[in-house]
Structure formats: C-alpha cells, structure tokens
Amino acid sequence: MSDQPLWSQPIxxxxxxxxxxxxxPVDIIDTLMERIDTYDGEIKSFVCFAPNxxxxxxxxxxxxxxxxxxxxxxxxxxxxxxxxxxxxxPTRAGSNSAVEYPKxxxxxxAKLREAxxxxxxxxxxxxxxxxxxxxPTRNPWNTSHVPGGSSGxxxxxxxxxxxxxxxxxxxxxxxxxxxxxCGTVGIKPTxxxxxxxxxxxxxxxxxxxxxxxxxxxxxxxxxxxxxGHDKNDPGSVDRVKPNxxxxxxxxxxxxxxxxxxxxxxxxxxxxxxxxxxxxISQLSKLGCxxxxxxxxxxxxxxxxxxxxxxxxxxAWHDPSLxxxxxxxxxxxxxxxxxxxxxxxxxxxxxxxxxxRVLMEDFARAFSEIDVVVGxxxxxxxxxxxxxxxxxxxxxxxxxxxxxRLTYPWNLIGVPALSIPCGFDSRGLxxxxxFAAPPFREVDLFRLAHAYEAKQDWKGARATLQGL
Amino acid sequence: xxxxxxxxxxxxxxxKPERVEENLNAYxxxxxxxxxxxxxxxxxxxxxxxxxxxxxxxxxxxx
Numbered sequence: 247m248s249d250q251p252l253w254s255q256p257i258x259x260x261x262x263x264x265x266x267x268x269x270x271p272v273d274i275i276d277t278l279m280e281r282i283d284t285y286d287g288e289i290k291s292f293v294c295f296a297p298n299x300x301x302x303x304x305x306x307x308x309x310x311x312x313x314x315x316x317x318x319x320x321x322x323x324x325x326x327x328x329x330x331x332x333x334x335x336p337t338r339a340g341s342n343s344a345v346e347y348p349k350x351x352x353x354x355x356a357k358l359r360e361a362x363x364x365x366x367x368x369x370x371x372x373x374x375x376x377x378x379x380x381x382p383t384r385n386p387w388n389t390s391h392v393p394g395g396s397s398g399x400x401x402x403x404x405x406x407x408x409x410x411x412x413x414x415x416x417x418x419x420x421x422x423x424x425x426x427x428c429g430t431v432g433i434k435p436t437x438x439x440x441x442x443x444x445x446x447x448x449x450x451x452x453x454x455x456x457x458x459x460x461x462x463x464x465x466x467x468x469x470x471x472x473x474g475h476d477k478n479d480p481g482s483v484d485r486v487k488p489n490x491x492x493x494x495x496x497x498x499x500x501x502x503x504x505x506x507x508x509x510x511x512x513x514x515x516x517x518x519x520x521x522x523x524x525x526i527s528q529l530s531k532l533g534c535x536x537x538x539x540x541x542x543x544x545x546x547x548x549x550x551x552x553x554x555x556x557x558x559x560x561a562w563h564d565p566s567l568x569x570x571x572x573x574x575x576x577x578x579x580x581x582x583x584x585x586x587x588x589x590x591x592x593x594x595x596x597x598x599x600x601x602r603v604l605m606e607d608f609a610r611a612f613s614e615i616d617v618v619v620g621x622x623x624x625x626x627x628x629x630x631x632x633x634x635x636x637x638x639x640x641x642x643x644x645x646x647x648x649x650r651l652t653y654p655w656n657l658i659g660v661p662a663l664s665i666p667c668g669f670d671s672r673g674l675x676x677x678x679x680f681a682a683p684p685f686r687e688v689d690l691f692r693l694a695h696a697y698e699a700k701q702d703w704k705g706a707r708a709t710l711q712g713l
Numbered sequence: 714x715x716x717x718x719x720x721x722x723x724x725x726x727x728x729k730p731e732r733v734e735e736n737l738n739a740y741x742x743x744x745x746x747x748x749x750x751x752x753x754x755x756x757x758x759x760x761x762x763x764x765x766x767x768x769x770x771x772x773x774x775x776x
Contacts, residue, residue, distance in 0.1 A: 451762055480769040546753060549746035556743070568727075584732075585740045587724045593747050598760030600750060605761060 252277045253407040256705045258463040260410065261318040264310060271303040271310075271321030271364060278323055278366070282408045288389055288713045290382045291403040293328050294335050295367035302364040309362070318467045320362030325412035327397050328368045329375060330355055330455075331444040339446040340371040340380075340396070343574040345566055352444025353476045354413055354455050361471040369399030369412055373579040375448040376559065378423055378648040384630070385428060386708035387674055391627035394424035394648065400458045401428035405675075407707040411459040411468055415445055417452045418551055419622075419652025422664035425458050426622035426677020429666045429706060431465045431694070432458040436684045437659030438483040440469070441476020449558035450481065452551070452656045460705045462665065462695040466490035469687060485685065493692040499533035501693060504615030509544040510651055513637045514624045517670035522621045525667040525678050525697065529619065532696055537615050541607045543600065544654060550597035550604075551653045557594045560586025605658045612683040617693050622664040622677030623648055655681050663690045666703060 247259045252274065263269035279299070286292055296302065306321035326332065329339040330352040337347040355365060372380045372395035380398025385391040386406040393402040397414030401424030404412055414421040416434040425432025434454040442455050457468035470491065475484035505511075505526060514522070530536050563583045566572050572580050611618070624647050625635055634641045655662035660681055667678035678697075682689045698704050720726050720733055728736070 477769075546750050549743075549750035552743045553747060553750070581736060581739050584726075584728065585736045585743075587726050588736070588740050588744070589747075593750070595760050596750055596753070596755060598762050599755040599758040600753070601761035602758050603755065 253281045254705070254707045255410065256460040256464050257318055257322050257410050257467055258461055260322055261320075264321045265315050267311065271306040272300065274321070275300055275303040275323055275364065275366070278408055281406075285406060285710045285713055286408060289384055289386055289402050289406050289408075291369055291399040291406060291408060292325070292367045293338065293370050293399070296334050296365055298334060299323070299364060299366045306362055306364060316362035317471075319358065319471055321364065322411070323364045323366040323409050324358055324468070325367050325369050325400060325403050325409045326355055326365060327400050327412065327414050328371050329415055329446040330368075330413055332365065332368065334365075335368055337368075337446065339375070340373040341575065343566070343571050345571060347446065350444060353441040353478065354472050355444070357472050357474065358413075358468075366409060369397070369403050371399055372396035373576045374446070374559070374563075374583070375415055375417055375420055376579045376582050378419075378645055380424070385627045385674070386710060387429060388627070388672070389713065390629055391674065392427070392630055394427035394627065396420040397432075397458060398424045401425050401430050401432070404428070404430045404458055404460055405708050406710060411457055411464055414456060414458050415448070416454045416456060416656065417448045417555060418656050419649040421454070421456050421458060422622050422652050422662060422677065422679060423648055425664040426679075427627040427675065429669075429675030429703075430458050430460060431462055431663065431665050432456070433465050433469060433663040433687070433690065434655065434661065435469055435473070435687055436661045438481045439485070439661075439685065439687070440472045441474065441479040441482045443476050443478030447562050449555045451558070452555060454656070460707065462691060462698050463491070463494050465663070466494060466691045466695075488688060490688060490691050493688045494695045496692050496696075497533070498529070498693050498696040501534045501617065501689070502537055502615045503529055503534045503693070504611060504618045505536060505538045506541055506611070506618055506620060507538055508540040509654070510620035512624075513640065513642065514621060515626065515637055515670070518621050518624060518626065518676050521668040521676045522678060526619060528700060529693070529697060532700070534693070539611050539615070541604075541611055543603050543607060546600050547604065547654050547657055548650070550600040551657055553589050553593050553597035556582065556586035557589040558586070559583055601657050604654065608658055608660070609683075616682065616686070616689050618681040620679055621651055622679040623651060626670045626672070626674040626676055651679065660684050661687045661690055663694055665694045665698060666701075666706070668703065
C-alpha cells in the first residue's frame, strides 16, 4: 500500500492489505469515522450512519481471519445514496416529506453485503433525485461550490476521503454529474444490468443504479458485484456475470474512440475544452484510433427526456400529490413533480419514438467505434446560489448546462462513465465521459483504466486542510 | 353532461389557479423544446418502450 494516509486509499489498495491480514476493517472504519466527525459538519455529505458499522467491521475481520475472504469488497466501507432502501437505516430520498419507505435492503445493498462490504451510512441527495445541486452538501474541493447532483452526497463523501466508494443513481446524469464536479469516477451501467428494486423510483425507463469511486478499478469491482438478475425489477436483464477486473491493465492499442463533435462539444468552458482535447491526445498516444463523427436528432433530446422524466415522476408521486404531501417538498422539486401533468400522452410517446431514433443513430455510429469520448459536463462546479454561468459568449442556466452532455446516454440506455481529466484554473475537477454500446462496460473500464494510469491525479482526494 | 374543465378534469390538476399559473410559467421553456419535438414526423418509428404480455412477478425479497 502507498504511504498516503489510510483515508485516501482506494479499494484496490485496501483489499490486498485486508486479505493478507495486515489491515483490519475495524481500523479503516475508525479512521474514516474520525475524519467524518472532523469534517462532515462542513461538507454535509452524510444524512445518517449505520448504528452497527463498527460491528459489521468486526464481523468482516473475524470472517477474514477465519479464511473466509469474499473478495475485494470484503471489509470495505461503502456509503449508499438515501434513495436506496436499507434494513438498518431509514430512507428519506433527500426529502423531509411524510412519505414512508420500508426498512428492507434494496437489491444493490443486499449484493454489497453479500460481497462483504460494510454499509457505513447514507448520503445526501437532491430531493427525489430531481436536481443537480444537492443542498446543503458542499464540494470538498471548494466548499463555496456545489457538489452536483442528485448523488451529490455520494460524490462529496468520496472526494472528502470519508469513504472509498458510494452508490448513486442516474436518471439524466445523477451519478456522472457529481462525479465530474467532485473529481471521482462514476459509472451508469447499461440499463437493466444492475437491478433497481428497493430504490425509490424517479423515472422507470431512465433510472440506472451504479457506483461512484475513487478509481476505475474500484468502479469495476463494485459494478461487478452489483450485476445480476433482479426478479423485482421489470427492467432487469439476466446475463452471465461479467469479469470486469480482467479488462484492467489490458492494452488499448487499436481501440476506436469516437468524438461526437455536434452536441457534446457545444459551448464548453475554456478549461474544460482544453483538458478534454488533451485527454483525447493522450488516448491517441496510447494507440487509440480517433474517429470524428456526428449524430443527427440530438437537438430533440432535451424535449424527450423532459417529457419522459416529468410524466414518469408525476405518475409516481401521484398519491403524494393527491394527499397534499408535495407541499412539503422543496420548491424546485415540487414544481417539477407538479408540471408533469402538462405533458400530453402524444408528447410522451413521441419522446419514446425519438429514443428509438437516437438508439438507431448511435447503433450506426457504434458499428465503427468502440467508445465515445467527450466532456461529462461543459462546466466545472458552480458557486452555491449561482443560477447561471458564463460559457463562451453566452450565459446559460447551470441546471440546463449541467446535464446536457449526460442525458443522451440515459435516453438510449448505454453504459457511460465519468473519470477526472484534470482541474480548471480555480482547482475544480473536470470530468471526461466515456460511453460504449450496450453491455460493453468492459471497454469503458479498459479504456478508463489505461487513461487513468497515465495521470498523476489518480484517486486524488481533497485534503480539507483549513476547514 | 357538464363540459369538462381543461385543467381540473382533462389534466387532473387540483391545484389553486395561482399555483397552476406559476407552473405554466415554469413549463414554458420545456414546452418550447417539446414544440420542436412535435414537428418531427416519427409515425413509422415504434416507441422505445415495448409492451410485453409476460407478467414480471415479484419475488419474495422485496414484496
């Protein structure tokens, strides 16, 4: 293990030490809880902690000492977003409303426990996964800035060195946006690959579950643990369990990376554009073949995702709307939940038709490329309270800007991963996004791991000195 | 039979009129995007969400 502090170690470093008995899960929990106690009053990433976290660590330590090592997640603390049901902690989905949820483990949490992970606590989220700021959580790289959302607590907890990994959910970018803004890795696997039963729904056909982590290898470990048919999720697929770890360290010589110049490179902050072009050059030097291409019809995507997301969300919240519970929602979320009633059925179905068009457009593109590469967001983390940001020659709403490069991948359901690609002039992280054809996560991990290996910021966390 | 009201009956919205007005204002930008989508002729395209007659039954773990 490197000589960096224990709180900053990724799972790929912790796991061999735990397996060999040189590092106790109890020591990890104690170290992380001390750091959380010291700094989370400022970062505000957690909403609750497992009352038995230390006991979980003691159990894991005993199992490993007895020779029953379960794999790289055994004895590793992992946090979960507050929309995942947990048997030992309440679920609030980031809301103070009176909506109640069962105290059972969601499918993903159950899988993590089976893999031996310690579920340490639950992270803050934008209410009902309907926003990109996650108040009151702050960005650990600069606490005057937002962490993004809706999985902002998960990203902030990792960037702050409170946990090596956390679960998030992603309907239009809610894993990749905070990952990009907080300088973590985050992956939305292919729609259906990771079961979602026991996650508070937001928009059934767009919702994805996945991890945020400090490194690509850690993301591969967790995604692999989460894969498996979920009989309680109608969108779940039943596939042979992949071996993502096998892709780590493989050569990327000859991989075809696609640069979609329309939409994904429109109106970027200068530093974002520079760092993404630098990353593309680095990938080229690693032996990747760069293919530039364009995809039509993306200009209709915003309407499509709004129509589907608004209508679905309103349908799910309908009982709460009828019971008057939405009056307790945050103002922005209440509005979004209410206005789904304005989406007509023909508009909704046209949105679903457009998805088919985009799926076919990208299927054609993917016949000639392996991975699409571009920025995760056109901007870096904005200041808390800012409503718009200058990008190029124009002001743009931060909310509109923050998801315009991520939601296309939700519409077509393909896997997409965000990885840090450096920092802007203010020291705020910049995200690089990779997307691949359905069920080709292995290519994302392979490319991202090769890219990450060449960066001196791999696994970097905010020191929080001065807080 | 009474003529149905567009807001309360057709759209099923039971909010106060001033709240409906606020929401319509909030929806204006989104509607502009949806208006662009409406111009597309996609009549030959099957929607991405496909009906299946197979019932997905809930298992025991999360009922």
